[in-house]
Amino acid sequence: xxxxxxxxxxxxxxxxxxxxxxxxxxxxxxxxxxxxxxxxxxxxxxxxxxxxxxxxxxxxxxxxxxxxxxxxxxxxxxxxxxxxxxxxxxxxxxxxxxxxxxxxxxxxxxxxxxxxxxxxxxxxxxxxxxxxxxxxxxxxxxxxxxxxxxxxxxxxxxxxxxxxxxxxxxxxxxxxxxxxxxxxxxxxxxxxxxxxxxxxxxxxxxxxxxxxxxxxxxxxxxxxxxxxxxxxxxxxxxx
Amino acid sequence: xxxxxxxxxxxxxxxxxxxxxxxxxxxxxxxxxxxxxxxxxxxxxxxxxxxxxxxxxxxxxxxxxxxxxxxxxxxxxxxxxxxxxxxxxxxxxxxxxxxxxxxxxxxxxxxxxxxxxxxxxxxxxxxxxxxxxxxxxxxxxxxxxxxxxxxxxxxxxxxxxxxxxxxxxxxxxxxxxxxxxxxxxxxxxxxxxxxxxxxxxxxxxxxxxxxxxxxxxxxxxxxxxxxxxxxxxxxxxxxxxxxxxxxxxxxxxxxxxxxxxxxxxxxxxxxxxxxxxxxxxxxxxxxxxxxxxxxxxxxxxxxxxxxxxxxxxxxxxxxxxxxxxxxxxxxxxxxxxxxxxxxxxxxxxxxxxxxxxxxxxxxxxxxxxxxxxxxxxxxxxxxxxxxxxxxxxxxxxxxxxxxx
Ligand SMILES: Nc1ncnc2c1ncn2[C@@H]1O[C@H](COP(=O)(O)OP(=O)(O)OP(=O)(O)O)[C@@H](O)[C@H]1O
Ligand SMILES: [Mg+2]
Numbered sequence: 001x002x003x004x005x006x007x008x009x010x011x012x013x014x015x016x017x018x019x020x021x022x023x024x025x026x027x028x029x030x031x032x033x034x035x036x037x038x039x040x041x042x043x044x045x046x047x048x049x050x051x052x053x054x055x056x057x058x059x060x061x062x063x064x065x066x067x068x069x070x071x072x073x074x075x076x077x078x079x080x081x082x083x084x085x086x087x088x089x090x091x092x093x094x095x096x097x098x099x100x101x102x103x104x105x106x107x108x109x110x111x112x113x114x115x116x117x118x119x120x121x122x123x124x125x126x127x128x129x130x131x132x133x134x135x136x137x138x139x140x141x142x143x144x145x146x147x148x149x150x151x152x153x154x155x156x157x158x159x160x161x162x163x164x165x166x167x168x169x170x171x172x173x174x175x176x177x178x179x180x181x182x183x184x185x186x187x188x189x190x191x192x193x194x195x196x197x198x199x200x201x202x203x204x205x206x207x208x209x210x211x212x213x214x215x216x217x218x219x220x221x222x223x224x225x226x227x228x229x230x231x232x233x234x235x236x237x238x239x
Numbered sequence: 240x241x242x243x244x245x246x247x248x249x250x251x252x253x254x255x256x257x258x259x260x261x262x263x264x265x266x267x268x269x270x271x272x273x274x275x276x277x278x279x280x281x282x283x284x285x286x287x288x289x290x291x292x293x294x295x296x297x298x299x300x301x302x303x304x305x306x307x308x309x310x311x312x313x314x315x316x317x318x319x320x321x322x323x324x325x326x327x328x329x330x331x332x333x334x335x336x337x338x339x340x341x342x343x344x345x346x347x348x349x350x351x352x353x354x355x356x357x358x359x360x361x362x363x364x365x366x367x368x369x370x371x372x373x374x375x376x377x378x379x380x381x382x383x384x385x386x387x388x389x390x391x392x393x394x395x396x397x398x399x400x401x402x403x404x405x406x407x408x409x410x411x412x413x414x415x416x417x418x419x420x421x422x423x424x425x426x427x428x429x430x431x432x433x434x435x436x437x438x439x440x441x442x443x444x445x446x447x448x449x450x451x452x453x454x455x456x457x458x459x460x461x462x463x464x465x466x467x468x469x470x471x472x473x474x475x476x477x478x479x480x481x482x483x484x485x486x487x488x489x490x491x492x493x494x495x496x497x498x499x500x501x502x503x504x505x506x507x508x509x510x511x512x513x514x515x516x517x518x519x520x521x522x523x524x525x526x527x528x529x530x531x532x533x534x535x536x537x538x539x540x541x542x543x544x545x546x547x548x549x550x551x552x553x554x555x556x557x558x559x560x561x562x563x564x565x566x567x568x569x570x571x572x573x574x575x576x577x578x579x580x581x582x583x584x585x586x587x588x589x590x591x592x593x594x595x596x597x598x599x600x601x602x603x604x605x606x607x608x609x610x611x612x613x614x615x616x617x618x619x620x621x622x623x624x625x626x627x628x629x630x631x632x633x634x635x636x637x638x639x640x641x642x643x
Contacts, residue, residue: 064557064637085562088557089562092561093560097558103554120243168560
């Protein structure tokens with residue numbers, strides 16, 4: 001299929017990935033030649049100044065966006081060659097996205113929001129409800145299933161969003177500034193959930209501006225002008 | 240697949256019902272379109288039925304010879320100078336015509352009828368001969384029809400219409416009883432079976448048939464006559480030719496001169512009727528097409544608005560795995576559902592109105608038309624929903640997510 005093959009254990013392999021936005025006169029290099037390997041059960045934080053390309057990187061990893069140049073292999077599959085439907089299918093089955101602004105559907109209850117990815121995965125109704133309930137219980141919202149987003153606090157909303165990201169049992173969970181809209185207390189609660197998800201074997205990447213949030217992860221990548229400047233293991237493990 | 244379909248229907252229903260007024264206004268064009276097409280169909284089917292019934296009163300095999308054409312537009316002066324039709328022609332037509340089965344002259348007059356305290360106004364009194372029984376397809380319900388003897392002797396006997404009998408006699412037997420037509424006393428010898436209205440207008444049941452001789456003696460000697468000529472229905476063309484020739488011979492018309500009488504047939508009604516039907520149908524179709532086009536454009540517009548308003552939602556759905564086709568069908572189903580609901584509403588209204596129509600026309604809404612109306616609303620829904628839905632489907636997930 002592709003010349004680029006993933007080694008065993010390697011989940012994500014980026015080779016010279018570029019994302020260039022064409023703004024008429026000038027080109028914006030949001031990603032400017034990124035090489036990156038991510039293995040199963042890694043817990044990575046991405047940092048960098050505003051405009052350095054963190055969100056762009058997350059979107060490309062999350063198959064919401066495709067690279068302008070370079071290759072991206074996800075679990076052995078060449079994402080850079082995929083069409084729209086294949087990308088949608090990867091997003092649905094393999095990726096759980098958590099956004100800064102929650103991005104819940106306001107008219108649906110927590111349960112229905114969490115159920116949604118399973119509908120697109122064609123999971124039968126009963127299984128769907130069971131999985132969605134389990135996911136909500138995991139994030140501590142077993143008693144808020146029938147609530148709509150506007151009846152929930154910011155922290156609770158983000159937990160619904162995490163449950164939605166979890167419900168398909170994805171290969172990786174991507175969170176772009178998940179605590180950015182939350183007070184520090186709710187932020188900490190959210191980070192506890194990510195920590196426990198990691199402990200349970202999930203692979204997690206999160207974008208953050210805060211050092212203390214980044215320290216939850218055991219690997220930190222610093223971006224600047226679309227390039228990886230620092231990629232280091234966190235020695236001081238939190239707790 | 241089926242699950243996704245149901246999910247999309249659920250989404251569409253909630254979208255439609257969360258802004259009921261907007262959905263209703265959007266569907267208005269479709270409602271009117273479907274209403275127009277079904278009402279038109281109901282009306283035409285009703286007219287057809289009543290027309291058919293009325294035409295059977297006239298009879299396919301009966302010629303009506305009179306001074307003027309029924310739907311003619313000849314020169315007034317030419318018509319005015321035509322000689323009157325005389326009752327004697329009837330006998331000659333029967334004598335000379337090979338194809339003529341029966342012929343009766345008729346003269347008409349409106350009059351009141353009464354019996355003791357009871358009375359009925361606006362009765363059409365027909366003076367005619369025995370042959371009328373055959374030429375008019377009249378069926379006697381009770382008693383008997385006129386005889387030749389009564390015609391010749393000028394007897395004061397009458398065969399009365401169904402409504403007249405009911406009005407003057409309630410439930411008692413009218414046969415042998417006396418009634419008054421105008422100031423004159425008549426004996427009832429028969430009652431005609433119920434016939435209904437001719438073309439929904441003139442009741443055929445408020446009539447009284449009396450011998451022509453009596454009619455002439457009492458009401459008018461030189462009345463206005465019409466001849467009804469029943470001919471062999473297997474030789475209609477020959478019969479018409481023959482009747483025309485006999486009439487021309489009686490009238491002594493030279494070969495180069497045109498007829499100075501008219502042979503009217505049921506067909507004349509049909510031609511006129513068909514053009515009326517065409518006008519109704521044309522108007523109905525025009526209104527239908529117009530409102531469907533306007534309605535379709537309206538739906539397309541609302542769908543564009545809906546897609547725009549829900550850009551973020553589309554982004555979210557795509558981010559968690561909705562494919563283009565899923566989004567496409569989501570919005571397409573919404574458009575189709577609006578049209579379908581509009582169509583059903585229109586159909587419901589038309590069904591209600593068809594009862595109102597059936598008060599004066601024996602009409603029913605044709606099932607085929609209801610099905611066509613539903614198909615039309617489906618097609619309009621698909622056509623007007625396709626472009627907005629396609630636009631929604633090909634939205635870029637990231638752009639859609641950052642839209643506000
Ligand atoms: N759709 C777009 N069109 C043009 N340029 C874009 C687009 N999206 C992002 N960019 C540019 O790409 C660069 C990287 O953007 P990105 O959103 O990835 O930054 P970020 O690191 O997430 O910043 P922040 O911390 O503010 O969220 C920026 O210079 C931005 O202006
Ligand atoms: Mg960002």
